[in-house]
Structure formats: C-alpha cells, structure tokens
Amino acid sequence: MLGLSEAFRAALWQIATLDPQLIEIIGLSLKVTLTAVAIATLIGFALGGVLAVYRFPGRSAVAALLNALMGLPPVVAGLIVYLLLSNAGPLGVLKLLYTPEAMIIAQVILVTPIVAALTRQTCEDLLEEYRDQLRSLGASSAEVVTTLLWDGRYRLITAVLAGFGRAIAEVGAVMIVGGNIDHVTRTMTTAIALETSKGNIALALALGMILLAIALIVNVALMGIKRLASQFAYA
Amino acid sequence: MAGAFGRRDVLKLALAAYATLALAVPVSRAADNFIIVQSTTSTQNSGLFEHILPLFTKKTGIEVRVVAVGTGQALKNAQKGDGDVVLVHSQPDEEKFVADGWGVKRYPVMYNDFIIVGPATDPAKIAGMKQAPEALKKIAEAQTPFASRADDSGTHKAELKLWHEAGVDPKTSSGSWYLETGSGMGATLNIAVGKQAYALTDRGTWLAFANKGDFKVMVEGDNKLFNQYGVILVNPAKHPNVKAKQGQAFIDWLTGPEGQAAIANYKIDGQQLFFPNARPQS
Amino acid sequence: MLEQPRFLSPLDAAAPLLGSLLPLELGGLSLETGGRRLIDRIDLKVQELGITVILGPNGAGKSLLLRLVHGLVAPTAGVILWGGRPMNDQIRRRQAMVFQKPVLLRRTAAANITYALGLRGIARSERNSLALQALELAGLERYAATPARVLSGGEQQRLCLARALSLDPEVLFLDEPTASLDPASTLAIERLLIGAKHRGIKVIVVTHDVGQARRLAQDVIFLHHGRLVEHQPAPRFFDQPESDTARAFMAGGLVL
Numbered sequence: 001m002l003g004l005s006e007a008f009r010a011a012l013w014q015i016a017t018l019d020p021q022l023i024e025i026i027g028l029s030l031k032v033t034l035t036a037v038a039i040a041t042l043i044g045f046a047l048g049g050v051l052a053v054y055r056f057p058g059r060s061a062v063a064a065l066l067n068a069l070m071g072l073p074p075v076v077a078g079l080i081v082y083l084l085l086s087n088a089g090p091l092g093v094l095k096l097l098y099t100p101e102a103m104i105i106a107q108v109i110l111v112t113p114i115v116a117a118l119t120r121q122t123c124e125d126l127l128e129e130y131r132d133q134l135r136s137l138g139a140s141s142a143e144v145v146t147t148l149l150w151d152g153r154y155r156l157i158t159a160v161l162a163g164f165g166r167a168i169a170e171v172g173a174v175m176i177v178g179g180n181i182d183h184v185t186r187t188m189t190t191a192i193a194l195e196t197s198k199g200n201i202a203l204a205l206a207l208g209m210i211l212l213a214i215a216l217i218v219n220v221a222l223m224g225i226k227r228l229a230s231q232f233a234y235a
Numbered sequence: 236m237a238g239a240f241g242r243r244d245v246l247k248l249a250l251a252a253y254a255t256l257a258l259a260v261p262v263s264r265a266a267d268n269f270i271i272v273q274s275t276t277s278t279q280n281s282g283l284f285e286h287i288l289p290l291f292t293k294k295t296g297i298e299v300r301v302v303a304v305g306t307g308q309a310l311k312n313a314q315k316g317d318g319d320v321v322l323v324h325s326q327p328d329e330e331k332f333v334a335d336g337w338g339v340k341r342y343p344v345m346y347n348d349f350i351i352v353g354p355a356t357d358p359a360k361i362a363g364m365k366q367a368p369e370a371l372k373k374i375a376e377a378q379t380p381f382a383s384r385a386d387d388s389g390t391h392k393a394e395l396k397l398w399h400e401a402g403v404d405p406k407t408s409s410g411s412w413y414l415e416t417g418s419g420m421g422a423t424l425n426i427a428v429g430k431q432a433y434a435l436t437d438r439g440t441w442l443a444f445a446n447k448g449d450f451k452v453m454v455e456g457d458n459k460l461f462n463q464y465g466v467i468l469v470n471p472a473k474h475p476n477v478k479a480k481q482g483q484a485f486i487d488w489l490t491g492p493e494g495q496a497a498i499a500n501y502k503i504d505g506q507q508l509f510f511p512n513a514r515p516q517s
Numbered sequence: 518m519l520e521q522p523r524f525l526s527p528l529d530a531a532a533p534l535l536g537s538l539l540p541l542e543l544g545g546l547s548l549e550t551g552g553r554r555l556i557d558r559i560d561l562k563v564q565e566l567g568i569t570v571i572l573g574p575n576g577a578g579k580s581l582l583l584r585l586v587h588g589l590v591a592p593t594a595g596v597i598l599w600g601g602r603p604m605n606d607q608i609r610r611r612q613a614m615v616f617q618k619p620v621l622l623r624r625t626a627a628a629n630i631t632y633a634l635g636l637r638g639i640a641r642s643e644r645n646s647l648a649l650q651a652l653e654l655a656g657l658e659r660y661a662a663t664p665a666r667v668l669s670g671g672e673q674q675r676l677c678l679a680r681a682l683s684l685d686p687e688v689l690f691l692d693e694p695t696a697s698l699d700p701a702s703t704l705a706i707e708r709l710l711i712g713a714k715h716r717g718i719k720v721i722v723v724t725h726d727v728g729q730a731r732r733l734a735q736d737v738i739f740l741h742h743g744r745l746v747e748h749q750p751a752p753r754f755f756d757q758p759e760s761d762t763a764r765a766f767m768a769g770g771l772v773l
Contacts, residue, residue, distance in 0.1 A: 087316030087476055095476070097317055098271060098302060132589055133620035137633050137684075138610045147632075151623045179271075179302035182285070197421030198280050199446030 011206035022203075026210060029187040032100050032174070033167040036107035041160050044112045048119025049145035052127060063120060069113035074106075075172030081106040082176050098179040103187070106173035111163035118159035122152040154229035161222050168214060269298035270481045273310075273318035275389060276419030278464070279303035281439030281508055287497040291488050297481050305419065307387030313337060313467075316474030319482040322489075324389035324437075324464045338467035342490050345498050345509040346463045349393055351454040352424075352441060353433040361433075367457040368401035375403045378412045380432030384423045385415030389462070394435045397459060437462055439508035464509070466490070489513070538599040538611060538687050539719060540564040541586060546595035548581060548743075555581055557743040558595070567735035568710060568720040570751075572727070574772045578743040579723040580617075580692050586721075587614050587690050599688075610637070613681035614690040617697075619673035621665040626657060629665050630680045637684055651683035652676075655709060671702025678709050688719045695729065707733060727767055731755055739763050741772065 014022055051063055083089050085097040085105075096102045126148050134144050149156065171189035178185030180194060188207045195204040278284060279301060288299045304312065306323040313321045314337045322344065323329060332338045351361070351370055359377040361370040374381050383405070384391040398405050405413040414432060416423045420440045427434035428448040436444075441452075454460075466486050471479040488494045490513035498511045541563040548556040556578050563569055571579045584590040586597055588609040597604040621629050630648035639647065652658045655675045660668060665676060674694055681689055691710070695703040710720055710733060724730055730737060734751040739760070746760045758764045766772045 086312075087474060089315075092316070092476070098300060130620060130622075132584070133614075133616060135589055136587060136609070136612075136614040137636050138606070139636050143636065147622065153623075179300070181300045181302060184300055194421075197276075197419055197425065199421065199425065199444045201446065 007201045007205050010202035011209060014203065014206045015210065019206075022206060022210075024183065025186055025188055025191050025207065028100065028185075029168065029189070032103045032187060033107060033164060036104045036167055037111055037160060037164045039104070040108045040111035040115050040163055043108070044115025044159075044163070045119050045149055045156065046145075047112070047116040048121075049123050049149050051116070051120045052123030052148065053141050053145050063117075066113050066117045066120065070117050072110060072113065073172065074110055074170035075176065077106050077109045078173035078176035081109065081173070085177065097177065098181060098185060100178070100185060102177040103174045103185060106177045107167045107170070110170065110173060111167050114163045114166060115159050118162065119149070119152075119156060122155045122159065123148045126152050154225055157225055158222055161218050165215060165218055169211065267478075268296060268481070269300055270319040270478050270485055271317070272299055272301045272320045272322055272485070273308075273312045274301050274303055274322040275306050275309060275324060276303050276421065277324070277388075277390060277437045277440045278322065280419065280421045281437070281443045282503070283439065283498070283501055283509060286501045287489075287494065290497050291485060291494070294488065294493070295481075295484055297484060299485065303419070305384070305386040305388030305391070307392075310337075313469045316469065316476060319469055319478045320466060320485055321469065322464065322466045324462055325392050326463055326465060328389075328392070329465045329467060333467060337470055337473060339470050341465045341467050342486060342513060344464045344466045344489055344513055345495075345511045346461060347438050347509050348455065349390065349435055349460040349462050350438050350441060350452050351433060351435055352427070352450050353453045354431045355449040355451055356431075357451075357453065359433065362451070362453050364454050365457060367454055367459050368397050370454045371397055372401040372403060374433055375401070375405060375408075378408070380412050380414060380427075380430050381405065382414045382416055382423050382427035382430065382432040382434045384420065385417050386419070388419075390420060390435060390437060393460075393462065397435070400459070442503045442506055442508055463512075536600045536602075538608065539566070540600065541688075542596075542598040542601075543586070544596045544598070546582075546585065546592050546597065548578075548585060548590065549593045555743050556585065556592070559743075559745045561738065561745055561748060563719075563721075563736070563738075565735065566714070566717060566719055568714050568722060568733045569736050569738060570730045570734035571721065571723045571738045571740060572730050572766070573725070573740035573746075574766060575725060576742075577740040579725075579740055581743075582740065583614070583690050583692050583721065583723055587612055589614075611686060612688040612690065613684050613686035615674070615677045615681050615692070615694050617693040619670070619677045621673055621676060623666060624664070625662050626665045626668065626676050627652065627661040629676065630683050633680050633684060647683055651679040654682065654712075655679035656705065669702075671698045671705070674698060674702065675705055675709070678706060682709070682713060682718075686718060688721065689713055691720070691722045693723055693725065695724075695726070703729070727769075739766075 051059065081102060082097070084091045085094065085102050086092055087097070096105070123145070130148070134147065139147060169189065171193055174185070174187050175190050175193065178187070178190065180186050180190040186194070188211050192204045192207045195207070274284070284301050288301070292298055302312070302318065306325045306328065309318070309321050309323050310328055310332050312318055313332070321332070321338065329338070329341050333341050351367060353359070353361070359374045359379045361373050364370045383394055409415050414426065414430065416426050418426070420436055421444060423434060424436060424440070424444055425446055426432070428446060428450055433453065466489055468479065468482045468486055469477045471477040495511035495513055498509050499507060501508055541561070543559050543561040546556055546559040547554060559582070571582060573579050581590065585592055586604070588604045588606070599608050602608065622632060624632070627645070627648045630651050631644040634644045634647055649658060649661065652661055655678060657672060657676055657679060660672065665673065668676065678694070695706050698706070707729070710722065714720055722733060736748065736750050737754040738745065739747040739754070739758070741762050747754065747758060747763055749759070754763070755767070758767060762772050
C-alpha cells in the first residue's frame with residue numbers, strides 16, 4: 001500500500017497542478033451543495049419565521065418535527081428521493097434520477113430542517129425582545145417575520161453555514177440518487193468513496209484535504225462574522 | 236443608509252458567486268443523447284469502462300452513464316426501469332431476467348476469471364491449489380479469515396456456489412472468521428487486506444487494485460472460476476422510457492468487432508483483464 | 518422643531534373628522550390571570566391634554582394598565598373607550614409607546630426611525646428627512662449613521678422617544694422611561710416630553726419616581742394592587758392626597 005507520506009505528497013501534487021479531474025469534481029460538489037443550500041435557505045427562513053411568529057393549531061408539533069428532521073440520516077433522505085424519482089416511482093416521469101438535480105433535491109431535504117429549526121429559534125428569541133414594540137409600531141405578522149429575519153441576519157448566516165457544512169460533507173444521499181456517475185454526478189465525497197475502494201489513496205486523500213479545507217474556511221468565516229457582529233453590537 | 240453590510244451588497248455577492256460557479260462547471264448535457272447502464276462494481280473498479288466507453292461515444296455521439304452497483308441491485312434497478320441496459324455477470328439471474336420479460340435478449344460479451352487472493356503468509360496453506368471448492372474447505376477448517384462481498388452481486392453468487400460445492404455453510408460463522416462486508420469488490424478487498432483475510436475476486440478488479448499490500452494470487456485456473464459477463468437491453472415494452480434504439484446501439488457495438496477489440500485491448504501492466512467472447516449475431 | 522401635525526396617511530387625514538381620541542374612558546376594566554386580579558375593576562376618565570402621570574408602588578399594575586389602554590393586552594372584563602370608540606388597531610396607530618428598556622433594531626439610529634415611518638406608510642422619499650428632523654429634536658443627529666445598539670442607555674431611550682415622536686402620535690405612552698438612566702439623560706427625556714405636551718400630544722407616563730411625577734404631572738392616577746386609588750389634578754394630589762396609601766407612598770414608606 002502506498003505509504004501515507006507518499007500519498008500525501010502525491011495528493012498535494014494533484015492539488016498544486018489543478019488536476020482537471022479534481023477541478024471537475026470539486027466544481028460539481030460546490031454547485032450541487034450551494035444550489036441546495038440557496039433553495040433550502042429560502043424555504044427554511046420562511047418556514048422558521050412563520051413558525052416563530054404565527055399562532056396556529058399544531059404549531060408545536062411542526063416545530064418538534066423540524067427539530068427531529070435535523071438529524072435525518074443522509075442515506076434515508078437519499079433513499080426517499082430515490083424511491084420518488086425512480087422510474088417505478090411517482091415522479092419517474094421527470095427523469096431526474098442519476099442527475100445533479102436529484103442530488104440537489106436530496107440535499108434540500110437534508111438542509112431545510114436545519115435552517116428552519118435554527119431560524120425559528122433565532123426568531124423566537126428576538127421576538128421575546130421585540131414583540132411589544134413591534135405591535136405598538138403597528139407591524140403586521142408578515143412584517144414582523146421579515147423584520148426579525150433581517151434583524152437576526154448574523155445568527156441566521158450561521159444557520160446557513162451549518163446547513164452548508166452538513167451538505168458538503170455527506171455522501172449517503174448523493175451516492176444513492178446520483179449514482180456516482182463519472183463526469184455527471186461524481187462529487188468529492190462519492191469520489192473519495194470510490195477511489196478508496198479502488199485503492200487510489202492519493203486521489204482520495206487529495207479530495208479529503210480539500211473537503212477539510214472547505215470546512216475550515218466555513219468555520220473561519222463563521223468566526224469572522226461573529227466578530228463583525230459583536231463589533232457593531234449586532235450579535 | 237450607511238452601515239456595515241447593506242442588503243444589496245449581500246445579494247450582489249451571492250449572485251456573483253453563483254454565476255461564477257454556474258459558468259465554471261459545465262455539466263455535460265448533450266440534451267437527451269445518453270443511456271444509463273446498470274453494471275457491476277467489478278467492471279467499474281477494473282477501469283474497463285473508462286477505457287472502452289469513450290470509444291463508443293466518439294463513434295456514435297451517445298454518452299454512456301454507468302451506475303455501478305452489485306449484480307443483484309443492477310437487475311432490480313433495471314426491473315424498476317431505472318436503466319436502459321444491464322451489464323452483469325450472473326448467467327442464471329440474467330436468463331431469469333429475460334424470461335420474466337424484463338429484458339429483451341441476453342448477449343454474452345466477455346469473460347474473465349475469479350481468483351482467490353490471500354496474505355503472503357497463507358495460513359490455510361492453499362497456495363497453488365487447483366480446485367477452488369477444496370481451497371475454500373481448507374479455509375473453513377483452518378478458520379482463517381475470509382472476506383465475502385455478501386451483497387447479492389455476481390461475485391457473491393459465484394462465491395456461494397463454490398462454498399456449496401465444498402459442502403460448507405460459511406454463514407454460520409459470520410462474524411467470526413467469515414466476514415460479510417456487504418460492499419463492492421474494491422471495498423471488500425480493502426477489508427481483506429486490512430484484516431489479512433482471503434477473498435474471492437475477479438481478476439480484472441484485482442489487477443487494477445492499488446492497495447494489494449503483500450497479498451498474492453492463491454488459487455486460479457479452476458473451470459469453476461470462469462466468470463461470464465452478459466449484456467441485456469431493458470424491455471421497452473415494460474418501461475416505455477427505455478432508450479431502446481441507443482441501448483441496442485451500445486449492445487451492438489459492444490458485441491461487434493470494435494467493442495470486442497476494445498475490450499481485448501484493455502491491459503494493466505501488459506496483462507489482459509477481460510476476454511471478449513460474444514457470439515456473432517445472427 | 519416639528520411645527521404642526523402632519524397627515525401620515527389618508528386615514529389619518531380623516532382623523533379630525535373621526536374626532537379626537539380623548540377622552541379616555543375605562544369602565545370596570547379588569548385583567549385576571551390564574552385566579553388573580555391584576556387589574557381590578559378600574560373606572561377612569563382622562564379628559565384633558567397635558568401630561569398624565571400614573572404613580573404607585575411596584576406591582577401596582579401601572580405597566581399593565583398602560584399596555585391595556587394601548588391595546589397590547591386584552592382585558593378579561595370591562596371597556597376601553599377612546600373618544601367614545603372602543604380600542605382597535607386603527608386607534609393604536611394614532612398612538613405610540615416607549616418601553617422601560619429601549620427596544621431598537623439592529624440597524625442605524627436613522628434606520629430605526631425610517632423603519633417605523635415605513636410601517637406607517639410614509640413615502641420612501643420623505644422618510645429620511647422626517648427621521649433627521651426627529652433625531653435633531655432629540656439632539657441625536659450626529660448618531661444618524663451609528664448602529665443604534667452601540668449608543669448609551671440614555672441615548673437609546675432618547676432615540677426610542679424620537680422614533681415615537683416622528684410618528685406624530687396623538688397619544689404618547691411611556692413606561693418608566695428613565696428608570697435606569699442617569700440624571701442628564703433623564704432631564705433630556707423630560708424636556709422632550711414637555712415639548713411634546715406643548716405641541717398638543719397627550720402624554721401618559723408611568724413612573725415610581727415621585728420627584729419626576731412632581732416635575733411633569735398635570736394630573737395623577739394613583740394605583741395600588743391593581744385598583745384605582747386616586748385620580749386628582751397634580752397640585753391637589755401632591756399637597757393633600759386623599760388616601761392613606763398615597764400619603765404613605767409619598768412619604769417614602771413601603772406600601773404593602
């Protein structure tokens with residue numbers, strides 16, 4: 001087996017020379033996850049905000065469900081989407097199986113509960129402080145939702161980053177609905193799984209290092225945002 | 236309105252980032268001109284597809300998207316209509332697939348052989364044996380570790396057939412010396428090497444495998460280790476979405492002179508992995 | 518300085534036709550939770566303009582009364598009439614309230630005011646100048662572009678008051694506005710309230726600070742245990758309170 005240090009050296013070489021296969025895989029991962037996170041954010045912000053502000057029967061049940069779905073295993077999300085998109089399934093006519101779009105759908109299902117639950121929590125905390133004043137100023141419930149979402153923007157960004165971290169690192173969902181097809185649906189995580197199973201430790205390591213680097217960047221961004229926030233007493 | 240970060244700035248940044256990504260990663264979308272082939276991990280891990288598929292695409296312009304799972308899963312997926320062609324290696328199951336109406340016709344494509352690999356120390360002393368079932372029997376008696384795919388794949392079914400011939404039921408020892416990995420060929424080999432266990436593998440995957448450690452080929456050449464691959468078009472009568480024309484074009488190419496030559500040309504370290512044996516079409 | 522009331526919206530333009538919000542009349546007003554009467558059958562009539570001070574020991578229900586008449590809390594019994602009409606959303610839009618702890622959004626000082634103006638339907642083009650006027654009134658114009666929440670406690674409260682005044686309310690409520698402020702800020706706030714009074718805004722202030730009550734009040738509402746104990750013009754209340762509890766309170770004792 002390739003010695004660990006040799007593998008690292010080979011991996012760094014692939015990164016340094018911007019190996020086109022590597023670039024393609026990274027690009028697809030980012031495109032799928034960023035798109036999924038963008039969609040999940042729109043849904044999650046709205047859902048979380050509405051849940052925090054509006055009173056309706058079954059409200060606490062929905063909140064509990066969202067909290068539970070935060071821990072949805074990626075493979076399960078993948079399985080559900082697979083059954084839906086399979087040609088034998090209800091949405092088979094859409095011909096979405098084994099495409100990046102299917103992967104985006106699966107990741108939206110994974111990320112939305114995270115964003116929604118954290119948004120709800122943030123908005124509820126803010127509402128504690130703002131409820132009376134906003135009512136006094138005459139804000140409608142819808143206006144309260146948008147006000148809270150903008151006001152809590154720094155905390156909400158961390159919710160989005162949490163969702164991103166979850167999606168970029170998962171392999172179960174994208175593997176099942178994407179099929180790990182070369183040049184089409186092969187992402188960083190599925191490629192790592194494949195290359196490892198072929199014994200190509202160098203390429204697998206290179207991808208792993210990049211994944212770690214992305215996670216690091218996300219966390220540094222998080223810290224930066226938090227610092228910015230407290231600077232302006234926005235936290 | 237002054238302030239750290241205006242609303243419009245955030246929006247602009249987000250749009251710019253997304254646009255950059257969208258342009259930087261053109262996903263190959265030659266409209267609808269592709270087929271999905273449900274195939275096995277052994278063919279994928281060996282690197283065969285990376286070698287022959289571009290040749291087919293160059294000739295016909297049809298892109299081939301391979302989903303590599305075990306034989307059992309490949310056939311089940313095709314049964315659900317989630318593929319246009321299946322390329323697997325378990326003849327009885329393939330024939331049943333056609334007999335049940337899920338496939339149109341089975342064509343033999345190529346063969347290679349299975350081999351039993353194991354650690355250089357060879358604790359069960361099976362190196363050089365000519366009969367595979369006997370070798371497995373010795374492994375069972377010595378209770379040395381053996382890694383099985385246990386995933387309903389063609390390789391797995393072949394392995395079970397050999398145990399049956401040896402008169403051993405290894406499942407009773409599952410978890411002790413018989414390790415059921417439930418994984419593809421490469422993953423199973425990783426586990427075998429890691430745990431110094433014997434394993435049954437197809438030669439193609441073994442030759443391409445980059446993590447052999449000190450493992451050697453222990454048993455080969457037995458007729459019972461013959462491994463035949465077949466290709467079948469999924470029946471468009473059962474699943475109208477199947478791209479019958481393009482699928483058949485693939486099958487014709489694969490079993491025709493060009494495809495067969497491409498298969499024969501694929502070598503690793505000078506060794507040929509798969510041997511074409513399609514009968515001439517009638 | 519704000520000269521005269523502006524029309525904030527077509528609805529408000531019709532306000533003179535709809536009539537003044539005064540008098541404020543409470544009839545048998547009660548708020549009961551968990552078996553306890555937090556507000557106990559209050560009958561009250563506030564008729565005159567000027568500053569009305571609601572006085573009383575802690576827990577008397579002063580804040581609660583304010584919230585009730587501003588429509589933030591619904592009573593469990595009794596009526597609230599503004600100018601003969603029952604409390605509703607439209608009436609609330611002609612009022613404004615400042616809370617004990619300043620409540621400001623995470624944006625600049627000016628943006629906090631333009632936000633409130635936006636809720637009232639003021640045209641975008643007018644909001645900035647109106648906000649600036651309000652900031653000048655409160656002496657905060659140099660903080661227009663400063664994040665509101667970095668301001669000091671006193672400045673934040675002045676900002677909340679400026680925001681309330683920018684809405685050109687007919688009634689202004691304040692719930693212990695200077696309870697945690699230093700004397701200089703307290704003075705600034707009180708000056709603004711007197712200015713508002715002069716411009717014809719009805720001011721209703723809750724306080725437990727007798728000195729502040731003396732400085733500001735035209736009439737005094739004295740509450741104890743959720744009940745109305747006295748409602749008197751200020752001179753009469755401070756010189757000769759009718760009730761023992763009021764007397765004890767003014768003398769500085771703990772009124773149980």
